[in-house]
Amino acid sequence: MSTTTDTSEIERAVAHLADAKRLLVALDFDGTVSPLVDTPSESRVIPEARAALTALERMPDTWVAFVSGRPLDGLVRVTEADDSALLIASHGVEVRLTGGGVDVGLTDTERVRLAALAADLELIVSETPGSKLERKPVGLGLHTRGVEPDVARAADDRAREAAQRRGGFLERAGKDILEFAVRDATKGDGIERLRKHVRATAVLYAGDDVTDEDGFAVMHAGDVGVKVGTGRTAARFRVADPDAVAALLTRLAELRGHVA
Template identity: 40%
Template sequence: MPLSPDLLAAVEAFAGRPTLLVATDFDGALAPLVPDPSDSRPVEGGMERLTELAALPGVTVSLVSGRALRDLAVLSGATPEMVLLGSHGAEDSRHREGLALTEAQQALLAALDDELATLVEDHPGAWVEHKPAGRVVHTRRMDPVAGPAALDAASALGARHTALVATPGKEVVELAVAHVGKGAALLGLAEDLGVDAVFYAGDDVTDEHGFAALAANDREERAARRLTVRVGDGETAAQHRVADEHELVEVFQALLDARR
């Protein structure tokens, strides 16, 4: 399906800025959602277009994901020129020392593991993904009718442990002891790089935080130059929308053509 004239015009205007940050979520934006996250792979052409963009003068490409940084790097096949922000911004590929947790945070994760083991027993089909700064309860393999109860139980754990940050998503709830958030991560990266404009695409609740943060950026000139794209349906604060991951690849191609 051809991109809308409004989106194409926005891409043309964005591509003409002197320095750009082109950032995107991974799951649900660059790679289709699948029952087993370890099976996730980018759609054809997605990483290829991003690699070409990253090679252009004045362009920085970033993948921004809730995934652990190591998993994001392996599954995406990102090149060293790209900046990877994992664990919702708590991990940054530019900082090789990794994520350091305090003793209190480590103890909280250990206690959380015990409680999540009980949760999984009580909600068959739910499973827990381990990340450096937290745990994620997944229900994508469960009966759709039973899944919400498991997510509610996970959210209740987050409410009980006030030091945790609970982040809901599509059939997931993440419980983290260290949290930055995609919005803050995007703004921080844009400031570090000193770029003139930021592109961001995503499909989930956490990506909406990114869209909203870019729109409310204290740097008003940068906020006015942003280009945000929601992938898929649902209410959104993004300026534009595409149907799926394949249409997002078309946006990358249009951006590449315009920038060249």
Template identity: 55%
Template sequence: MTDTASHLPPASAVALATALQKLATTDRLLLALDFDGTLAPFVDVPRGARALPESKAALDRLEHLPNTWVAYVSGRPLSSLEVVTEADADALLIGSHGVEIRFGRDGVSLDLSPTEQETLERLGDVLGALVDDMPGAKLETKPVGYGVHYRLVEGDRDAEVVARAREAAATVSDALTIRYGKDIIEFSIREAHKGDGVERLREYTKATAVLFAGDDVTDEDGFSVLRPADGDVGIKVGRGETAAQYRVADERAIATLLTLLAQAREAHLKSSTD
């Protein structure tokens, strides 16, 4: 385990290994996982992202076990999340930071009001104009908002992009939900976050313990609803302040941890039926 999180003190690595072993024995296990930067490396073309093969193999093993659920919790729109996760019809998906929910074959309708539709259209117009005026910036359309990506903007202009995007959005409404992620600022006409999604998943699966892993600022909402005293485990991927109990270096460390969890869960379930 020390190798999977080599930047951690050995005691922390041992604590994480112990927590995963305990997690594997819970009655009803839910894995709620961010996608980009957690299971999949970042890529220039968002729809081209895919989970590392080792993570995908471990998750396939886990989701076929009894009383074990795998869910993806992402800021991506549901339509994009379905593609990159290669989700089947029974997958549990939380998209758009909790606004969109798909529990298996049942989706959740957004039912935007005429006022919301009008605000969304105006927001798209002003942010689209901003992106057109800033080479390298990209506008991502989301079900209830937009994201302005600036990773490919040349020069040290991150603060400028963020400031101009905020100014543009403020001309449309002062009631927008604003989120900051890695090289993206997002504006939404509805309030929801990943913590809401994790709680909905917990309720739906009746999980007795939850693993949530994520790498971004928006994942802190997911960590905030975990219940460590009940066996929940939160894992932060990469650097940055976090409310998660544990931290690992990168997506490959997560792949290793998921493989170990799959092995431990299989062993526990086998021993309980022998």
């Protein structure tokens, strides 16, 4: 199905969502409910969208969630989310469900695998002055900033060998960091976990970026995917900018308010 900007079709889709038995409103943050800004930490939900989301959250059988590439702690800050907010961070790797607490959904096998590699890397770090081990929600990072290049390379090689020996790790090399993850999640994975968690019968997902396509890919019949701005998309609908998203959310709150 092609993407449409037709306002009457969007209105129909929103009206359909407003009637949903159990509604999940999932939104990307940057560029979707907040304008893109130069200082990411200063980014905030635009007031009209905030008002609509607050209204929606108070309605029965209605849940609001943010789905972002930002790490969880940063996402909590910019969304000013309280403990009850549903958050998908780090592109689906970090999931915070109702009742606080981070649930990254690691299996026992993944947990054991991660602990085993952590022990290997700790040994390498202890023998490589200046290096550091970072524990991430689903992985480990070996930092070698400031370490002699030859020494750093040797440490990286040992870490790679260890990860290969353990098996099941995705490797990502960055500047002075080598990362190993047991999980490579997407926003789509996060949305599916939320859908199950709240037992949603319909989902709205809006996003502006390439990674949001993973979210549009998991839209079922009756769900509504909204691409914000330009660019290729699998979403059924397209709106221009965060102000248009805010208007859509306001309309949804208005219609659902009458139903609820």
